[in-house]
Each structure stands twice: as structure tokens, then as C-alpha cells.
Amino acid sequence: MKSFHCVHSLFSPRSSFDLHFDATSGDLRVFLILVTGQLEIVTLPAATAPNNWESAASVDIAIRNLGASHASDVRSVCFSSDSTALLSASAKSARLWNRSSQSCVRTLSCGYVLCSCFVPGDKHVILGTKEGKLELFELASGSLLQSEEAHGGAVWSLCLNPDKRGLVSGGADKAVKFWDFELLAQPGKTSRQLCLAESRCLLLDEDVLNVRLSPNGRLLSASLLDNTTKIFYTDTLKFFLSLYGHKLPVLCTDISSDSTLIVTGSADRNIKIWGLDFGDCHRSVFAHDDSVLDIQFVPQTHLFFSSGKDGTVKQWDADKFQLIQTLKGHLASVWAIAVSPCGGHVVSASHDGSLRLWHRTQEPLILEEEREAEREAEYDQSMVQGQAPVIPGETQTETGLAGRKTVETVHAAERLMEALEILREEQMEQEQREEERRLTAREPPAIPINPILQAHGNISAEKYVLEVLKKVKSSELDEALLVLPFSDVSTLLFSLGSLLDTRKDTELLIRASLFLLRIHFGQISSAQHLSSAVQKLKENTSNRVEEKRDVLGFNLAALRLLRHQLDERDEVRIFSAASDAVKEKLRKRKRKERALLTIT
Structure with a gap:
């Protein structure tokens, strides 16, 4: 070869x-x-x-998995003003994509990007980095035009001014800074170069996690590390409102196009919808199973999208306070989302390394059908997990198992299956020994004891099964028995019938027997070889229950006797105390009479 x-x-x-x-x-x-x-x-x-x-x-590979070309997680995405270009930025690079062809047009080498935005005209982009820098790139050449030390910490958020003449940045240095776009003349050239110039600065008490400007340019919102969102007037930077109610820091905010609503998403997994007139909370919604990472309104509507650490993107109605649809496809946390200015496309960036592009279809969306599909999915999931669904109006006292399958119940079931395997091996060896004795008419050699049984004091295999059952917590016994395969259930039923003869741990053995008979009734009733085990369980269970009833009745009678004796003793004490009081009164009366006689 x-x-x-x-x-x-x-x-x-x-x-x-x-x-x-x-x-x-x-x-x-x-x-x-x-x-x-x-x-x-x-x-x-x-x-x-x-x-x-x-x-x-x-x-x-850029057809449906746009973010796959990034070496690390994409932390920021944004659309151009005409919705034809898309920018995705990660730890070391930023890539410009053509939305229609889904191909990479330009790659920019940059720092660890946390936020980004297109400059009006879509010829430049601004990136906010973890090092506190604002990097201005020209898309045509891919060159870095300016790197400004903007903040003393990470730049968490960027927002363009409504007049398109500048932007606002918020960072970990507790500052909100205003920047203006300027065109500076280049030496030896007739063209001018775009640059950023700081105009104002607003210092706050906590780190700024997100900043937004209202579309009418009147208000500025800044979410802080103290779980609140502060609203300021843009022109004077005077304090206007404080939106408080979240239990954990507010990670994302957005303001509607008509400047009447603001939505906040927090690490406490809730989304709150506020009115910007008086700062009143219209509704608080439990949105995701983990932290809410990004929120963005659909332009010219009160619909908004949210993304979370649970790997889902959801669309909400801020007027009716209800969930419209859930976009599933990501396998990990969705760091950022962006809605196109036309409102027809949404892009989402996830920790699973993918960048997904969603587009709005012409099919009508019926909310009742969406809710019905969600309920069916929940039902299927509950059936897969072995949990019986609760039926409204059911007359039974129990509609399902009390506990859930946990690591402890799985381990308990594995230990029980090992004990039953040891029992089967011992029974097979015993049968072989009996067969050899019958054929040879002499005593066969002794069977070696299992090391596990020897470690527990040379106990029998059935007693070892009982010891394993006793070590299972009472709250986890049903789930542990539910995991057993039917072959182990058959062995355990025979073993339980024999263990009931020992008159030890009767309550535990009867409980396990009744649970197995109720769960596997169909298979047990159709299995002929289990009829003897069921009959033995019936006889032993009845006898043990009668014995327990007799013991309980005897104990109750003894307790009633003791109570009667104590009551009689208390009555005697009461009567003796009353008689002593009468005698004392008679003695006092006689003393007074004697005193009067001596005086007279």
C-alpha cells in the first residue's frame, strides 16, 4: 500500500x-x-x-451568515440612511456589507468597537471603542481620518443629532459629550476633510450606558449605572425627568419618532414603556428570559424590536403593550440589533458568531395564530420534558408530578439501576447454583460476594436495593422512579414484594409500589410474568397496612388513656385547690372569732 x-x-x-x-x-x-x-x-x-x-x-460566506467573517463577536450594527449598506463591528475589525447582495464591500481595521453610526451622507462611519476613542473612517478608501480620545473609559453609546450636524456620545467616565462635524482645509489640497470637534460636556454621577436624543431635538436621555434613566433638556442641559423602577442597570433605550414614548430595557429582563410628557410608566413587560441587550423603534411607528441574552429577537407594540412575534434562529446572546430607516429590514448580531438579516414579508400576521403556535410549542416542550400540562377546571387534586427532573433525581435513578443490576446478577448466580446442585446432587462452590455488598456489611442484594431507596429524598422519589426502564421496574416490583415481608420501612415500600403500578399500569397488566409479583404485592401490602393500622389504633388508644389520666389529675388538683381555699377561709374566720372573744 x-x-x-x-x-x-x-x-x-x-x-x-x-x-x-x-x-x-x-x-x-x-x-x-x-x-x-x-x-x-x-x-x-x-x-x-x-x-x-x-x-x-x-x-x-456571506449569504445568510454575514457575521461569520468576524474573528470575534459582533458588538454593533447599523444601517446607512438609504438602507442599502450595513456596518458590523467587532473587536478588531469593522465590515461594510451590501444588503442586497450580502457581500463584504470594505474591511476596516479598528479597536474593540462597542457602538457605531454612519455619518450623514453615508461616506464616513464613526466607531466608539472600548478604549474610549472615537474613530472616524472614510469608506471609499478605508482609511482612518481621525482618532479622538473622547472618554476616559469605554464609549458605550453613540447617537446622531436630529439636525445631522453632530452626535452625542456616552461613556464609562460618567460624561455625555456633544460633538460637531467640521470640514477642515488640508494643507496643499483644495478639498476639505471631515473631523469631529467637541462642543459641550455633561457630567453625571454614574457611568453612562446609553444615550438617545429625541427626534424633535428637545430632550436627551441617559441611562446610568444606578438603574435610572435621566432626561435633560438638550439646549440648556437642565434636568427634566428621572425614570426609575428597574431593579438592575438599564442597558438600552430608544425614543419613538414622534418623541412621545421612550422604552428602556434592563438587566432585570423587563422592558418599561414611558411617556415623555410626565415621565409616567405606561407598562412594564417581562420581555426576555435574560438581560435585555438592545432596543430600537421602527421608524414612524410605535412598534419596536428588542434582543436579549436568551438568543431571541422580539417585536412589540408600545400602544397595546403586547408581543407581536418572536424571531428565533440565534443560538446565543444577541448583542445588538438595527432597524433599517425604511423599516423593512432588521439585522441582529449574536454571540454564536452569526449576523442575521431579517426582512418584512407581505404576508399578514395574525396575533391569535402566533399565540396559538406559542402555546403548542410550550405544550410540545412540556411533553418532551415529561411534565403533564395543567388543564383549567380539572377536578383532580393533582394534575402532574410535584417535582422536576434534576441532576439529583438522575443520579438517584442511576444508583437504583445499578442496585437492581446487582440484584439480577445475584439471582442469576443463585439459579445457576440451584441448577448445578440439582444436576450433580452435590453442593456447588460458594458464590463470591459482590464487592459493593461486601462494603455495606455483606448484606443481601434486596437489602442493598432498600438502602438505595432510603437514600433518595422524599421529594425526588417519584422522579427517580419515573426514569427507570420497564425491565428495571419489573425487577423492582418482585423485590418490593419480598422486602415487604421484612416489615421494615413499610411506608416507603408501599409508596414506591403504588407509584410504579399507577405509572406502568398498562404494561404491567399486559405482562403475564408480573401477575405473581402483583399478587404478592397485594397480599403483603394489605397485611402491612392492617398491621400499621393496628399499631396506630393501639397508639391512639394509649394516647387517649394518657390524656384521660392527665385530665383527671388536673381535675383533682383543681378540687384540692378549691378545698384548700375553703379551709383557709374557715381558719381565718375562727381566728377572727377568737380575737373578738379575747377582747370582750
């Missing part, structure tokens, strides 16, 4: 690969996905020496 090794140089480390053999041409193709998100195809012709490998194609 001839073997050889081939070496092929890749542009970057690979993430995964697959092999494909073309039967018609005899060529062998290797498909490699690189960490940069590129798909590289290497072809080995059938009649070519192994060292003549060649790279047939190298393409970017």
Missing part, C-alpha cells in the same frame, strides 16, 4: 473541513472553512502528483 503526505499552505487557520470524491472525474476535493469565514476549495486531480495541490476557489 502506497502512502504519501501533502502540504498545502492556507491563508489563515482552518475551522473545519470535509472531503468529497468526484466519481466522474476521479478528483478529490477538500472543502475548508477558515477562521476568517472564508471557504477554500482544494482540488487534487486523479492523474496529478500529490504535491501539485492547487486552490480552486476562495469565497466569502
Whole structure:
């Protein structure tokens, strides 16, 4: 057999690969996905020496998984003003995508980006970094025009002014800064270059996590680390309102296009809808199963999208306070979302490494059907997890199991299955010993004791099963028995019938027997070999219950006797105390009479 090794140089480390053999041409193709998100195809012709490998194609995967070309999580996304371009930014790079073709147009080398926005005109972008810098890039050339030390900490949020003449930034240095766009003349050139110039600064008491300007340019909102959102007048920077009610920091905010509503999303998993007139909370909604990471209104509507750490993107109605639809597809936290200015597209960036593009269809959305689909999904999930759904109006006292399947119940079931396996092995060895004794008419050699049984004091296998049952918590017994396969249930039923003869732990054994009979009634009733076990359980259970009833009745009678004796003793004490009081009164009366006689 001839073997050889081939070496092929890749542009970057690979993430995964697959092999494909073309039967018609005899060529062998290797498909490699690189960490940069590129798909590289290497072809080995059938009649070519192994060292003549060649790279047939190298393409970017950008059809539905746009964010795959980023080496780290995409933390910020934004649309251009005409909704034709899309910017995604991560720890080391920012990429410009064509929305219609979903191809990467430009790659920008930058710092760790936390927020971004397009400059009016869509020829420049501004990136806010974790190092506290504002980086201004020109998209045509991909060059960095300006890197401004804006904040003393991370730049958490950027927001364009409604008049398109500047922007606002909020950072971890407890400051909100206003920046103006300026065109400066370049030496030796007739054209001017765009740059940023700081105009005003608002200092606050806590770190600024998010800033937003109302579309009418009248108000400025800043969410702080103290779980509140402060509203200021934009022109004078005077305090206007304080929105408080969240239990954890507010991570994201947005203001509607008519400047009447503001929505806040917090790490406490709630979304609150406020009115900007008086700062009153219209409704608080439990939105996600984990922290709410981003919120954005659909332009010219009161509909908004939210994303969370639970990996979902949800659309809400701020007027009716109800969930419209849930967009599922991500497998991890959704860091950022962006709604296109036309309102027809939404892009979401997730921790799973993907960048998903959603578009609005022409199909009508019926909320009743969406709720029905959600209820069916919840029902299917509950059936998969083995939980019986609660039926309204059901007359039974119990509609399902009291507990849930946990790691402890699984471990308890595994220990019980191991004990039953030891019991089966011992029974098989005992049967073989009896068969050998019957055939040879002599005593066979002793059976070696199982090491586990020997460690527990040379107890029998049935007693070991009882010991394992006793170690299971009472609240976890039903779930542990529910996990057992039917073969182990059959063995356990025979064992429970024998253990009831020992008259120990009767309550535990009867409870386990009744639960197994109720859960596996159909299979047990159709299995002929279990009829003897069920009959023995019936007899032993009845006898043990009668014995317990007799003991309980005897104990109750004894307690009643003791109570009667105590009551009699208390009555005697009462009567003796009354008689003593009467005697004392008679003695006092006689003393007074004697005193009068002596005086007279």
C-alpha cells in the first residue's frame, strides 16, 4: 500500500473541513472553512502528483451568515440612511456589507468597537471603542481620518443629532459629550476633510450606558449605572425627568419618532414603556428570559424590536403593550440589533458568531395564530420534558408530578439501576447454583460476594436495593422512579414484594409500589410474568397496612388513656385547690372569732 503526505499552505487557520470524491472525474476535493469565514476549495486531480495541490476557489460566506467573517463577536450594527449598506463591528475589525447582495464591500481595521453610526451622507462611519476613542473612517478608501480620545473609559453609546450636524456620545467616565462635524482645509489640497470637534460636556454621577436624543431635538436621555434613566433638556442641559423602577442597570433605550414614548430595557429582563410628557410608566413587560441587550423603534411607528441574552429577537407594540412575534434562529446572546430607516429590514448580531438579516414579508400576521403556535410549542416542550400540562377546571387534586427532573433525581435513578443490576446478577448466580446442585446432587462452590455488598456489611442484594431507596429524598422519589426502564421496574416490583415481608420501612415500600403500578399500569397488566409479583404485592401490602393500622389504633388508644389520666389529675388538683381555699377561709374566720372573744 502506497502512502504519501501533502502540504498545502492556507491563508489563515482552518475551522473545519470535509472531503468529497468526484466519481466522474476521479478528483478529490477538500472543502475548508477558515477562521476568517472564508471557504477554500482544494482540488487534487486523479492523474496529478500529490504535491501539485492547487486552490480552486476562495469565497466569502456571506449569504445568510454575514457575521461569520468576524474573528470575534459582533458588538454593533447599523444601517446607512438609504438602507442599502450595513456596518458590523467587532473587536478588531469593522465590515461594510451590501444588503442586497450580502457581500463584504470594505474591511476596516479598528479597536474593540462597542457602538457605531454612519455619518450623514453615508461616506464616513464613526466607531466608539472600548478604549474610549472615537474613530472616524472614510469608506471609499478605508482609511482612518481621525482618532479622538473622547472618554476616559469605554464609549458605550453613540447617537446622531436630529439636525445631522453632530452626535452625542456616552461613556464609562460618567460624561455625555456633544460633538460637531467640521470640514477642515488640508494643507496643499483644495478639498476639505471631515473631523469631529467637541462642543459641550455633561457630567453625571454614574457611568453612562446609553444615550438617545429625541427626534424633535428637545430632550436627551441617559441611562446610568444606578438603574435610572435621566432626561435633560438638550439646549440648556437642565434636568427634566428621572425614570426609575428597574431593579438592575438599564442597558438600552430608544425614543419613538414622534418623541412621545421612550422604552428602556434592563438587566432585570423587563422592558418599561414611558411617556415623555410626565415621565409616567405606561407598562412594564417581562420581555426576555435574560438581560435585555438592545432596543430600537421602527421608524414612524410605535412598534419596536428588542434582543436579549436568551438568543431571541422580539417585536412589540408600545400602544397595546403586547408581543407581536418572536424571531428565533440565534443560538446565543444577541448583542445588538438595527432597524433599517425604511423599516423593512432588521439585522441582529449574536454571540454564536452569526449576523442575521431579517426582512418584512407581505404576508399578514395574525396575533391569535402566533399565540396559538406559542402555546403548542410550550405544550410540545412540556411533553418532551415529561411534565403533564395543567388543564383549567380539572377536578383532580393533582394534575402532574410535584417535582422536576434534576441532576439529583438522575443520579438517584442511576444508583437504583445499578442496585437492581446487582440484584439480577445475584439471582442469576443463585439459579445457576440451584441448577448445578440439582444436576450433580452435590453442593456447588460458594458464590463470591459482590464487592459493593461486601462494603455495606455483606448484606443481601434486596437489602442493598432498600438502602438505595432510603437514600433518595422524599421529594425526588417519584422522579427517580419515573426514569427507570420497564425491565428495571419489573425487577423492582418482585423485590418490593419480598422486602415487604421484612416489615421494615413499610411506608416507603408501599409508596414506591403504588407509584410504579399507577405509572406502568398498562404494561404491567399486559405482562403475564408480573401477575405473581402483583399478587404478592397485594397480599403483603394489605397485611402491612392492617398491621400499621393496628399499631396506630393501639397508639391512639394509649394516647387517649394518657390524656384521660392527665385530665383527671388536673381535675383533682383543681378540687384540692378549691378545698384548700375553703379551709383557709374557715381558719381565718375562727381566728377572727377568737380575737373578738379575747377582747370582750
